[in-house]
Amino acid sequence: MKNTFLAILAFSAIAIGLNSCSKASTTNTTNTTTEGQVLTDFAGNLVNPNYQDIQAKASIMNDAVTALVANTTDANLTTTRTAWKNTRAAWESCEGFLFGPVEDNNYDPDMDDWPVNKVDLDSLLTSTNPLTVADITPLTTTLKGFHAIEYIIFGVGSTRKAADITAREKVYLTSLAQSLYNTTTDLRNSWDPTSGNYTAQVINAGSGSTAFSSRQAVFLALVGSMSDICNEVANEKMQTPFAAKDSTLSESSFSHNSIADFTHNITGIRNAYLNSYNGSTSTYTLSQLVAAKNASLNNTLLSQMNAAIASFNILTAQNVSFEQAIYSQRSSIISIQATINTLKATLEGDLTTFVKTNIKD
């Protein structure tokens, strides 16, 4: 009895000893066919449609500026402002996945550099420069793009009237709107399969792509860009004016459009996760890849994305702009920042680890 007992004990000990030496072995890879389809849908259902939309909205804004310059009424100014906000919405949304030509070819700073170089802009307006598109093209990026247009059509404090827009500003505005449209066209073409076709670089990752040696590299670039925009919104665009208690330091300070900017930035993250643009749905998504292996992480991410997008409701429900909230609703701003930083931590932590662990090709 004792012998048997000792033998069992000893073999148990050996078994435990052996067991402690071996690592758990599970299949840690996502379905490679699905990975490829996710990338195809990312380009086809999100990036290309988003860039097409930015161009379409920029075209509408360009037309609105033409009408405003021809007939400078407050009604036409309002139309132009709305067109600016709509273009801005499409643009800010694509900042949820800011990698590829938009960065490599500097379309981002060409359209969206900040702050406006007001000293030079005012000098330029009083100069004798022709202010044609060709004339403004070589100018520094802080004299062009969304915020230069915003400065002219909204003005400091968003107080401008149509009658305030000078003849020189009209010439400049016309070229700024055309120049921005030209850049959105370049951006669209850069991914268009019939033109620059960066789409092919993404969908052929790991099999012929010169930009991405693996699919994992694309997904890491994507997740990195998703967390980058969280950081930019919570810790830069919000934090700088908040810490200085100075609303003139907010990015869209002339139009007071910051909450819309921020919301579209974070919506862009969810769009990238769901390969969705303007409510479209995709069969193959990063969310699906995650859910197949880790349903809990997928639920966490979706809930944190939704929470981050909804976090601005605390201000919009009271009809308070971010520029006002800097002074009057400081605790609300802190809670919004915390919600976005929670999402950022999950993107940088668990989702990045998931991609590194499960996407092996």
Next chain:
Amino acid sequence: MRKLKVIGLLAVFVLLLVKCQKSAVFPAAQYDDRLSGGDETVFDATSQAFGNMFPNLAAYDTHIHILGDLTFNQTFVTAPAIIHGGLGPIFNNTGCINCHHNDGIGLPTAGDQQSSLLMRISLPGVDAHGGPVAVPGYGLQLQDKAVYGKLPECSVNIVYTTQIITFADGAQIELRAPTYTLSNLYTPIAGTYLLSPRLAPPMIGLGLLEAIPESEIIANADPNDANNDGIKGHANYVWDAITQTRQLGRFGWKANTASVLTQVATAFNQDMGVTSSVLPVESSYGQSQYDGLHDDPELPDSLLNAVKFYAQTLCVPARRNTTDATVKRGEALFISAKCVNCHKQTFTTAVDVSRPYMSNQVIHPYTDMLVHDMGPGLADNRPDYLAGGQEWRTAPLWGLGLYTTVNSPGYFLHDGRARTITEAIMWHGGEAEGSKATFQNMNSTDRDALLKFLQSL
């Protein structure tokens, strides 16, 4: 007898447990050679690979790094401005990131918004501190852009001529050699002047290079080629404008800058026209472009130091494919071709109890931090302190295999003339003539193995 059985079984159990233990002393042979930056290595091979923060910074240090990152990414504008004012009046670019795109190597063009090539200028001779002589009206660096209403100092024009190089096995590549000319000078320059192009270098591992003990660097100097290997590295000692002392030069393509702080403050001052407490005089002072504003220093110390800290605490990417047989063979070829005699693999950083993340790290930068004669092909013929007209600092090779990923298409060498690593190797001359010749005489299998090794860095 029963006791023996029990003892025997227990002994087996103990042995099994012992087998699971790691050895107490970590043998050097088992060191993970992917860890190019020691503890400060990041496993990231994407386009963002050069932009990662040291992983083990304390919360406050993390805050400073992020503040530096934001400032590094910020575009500056003409003063007075509500924020980020002080650009110019003359400058090369409007923000750090516009040259160090993705914290990587720059674009070798001049005059465009994203151009990352600047031009140093000087008169023949040496100044009171043994450095280059400033050109009246221009200083030591040409600023080819200006804020609205001010004149840039000049335009820089780049023309390439090409030549075909043939390997021993008959394979051929094209090399391109740049020629630089100036036009639109805002005021004439009397007499002969010297020019030297400098491409924005990658930002990785600067803090670790700064932490290598000076004695370790000097120990590799061999100015008289005492070991008779044809290679004579020596240190560049330079005047440091911030400490007002003579220091070992560590940074810049000719090792003409002593510290990361000096490098950062000089870049703000000379590249962007933004003054700081340590370099408070506008680059345009005494020139017609000078703004005459009493707003210096334009950059708060908090931001200067944050950008310095940011530059010091960017990780080095881990190597890839280190166990690949071809990569290992390429490494052996790298050593046998004596590339390693200058591109020194390993240093250990100094012990620094106040900065544990920087302290006592075994790093693999593939540089000896010394300057070497690289031959007439690469020469700028513009001495910079003790670095002669044909001498350049051994460029660190860590991260080399990711240059084309981080900055597509990626360029190499001090002026970006090389479009591939092969071209860069074939531009080596002077003390590296023998190594280049060895590479040129290799068959394509060996060349590919060597390149595969370099791609793994």
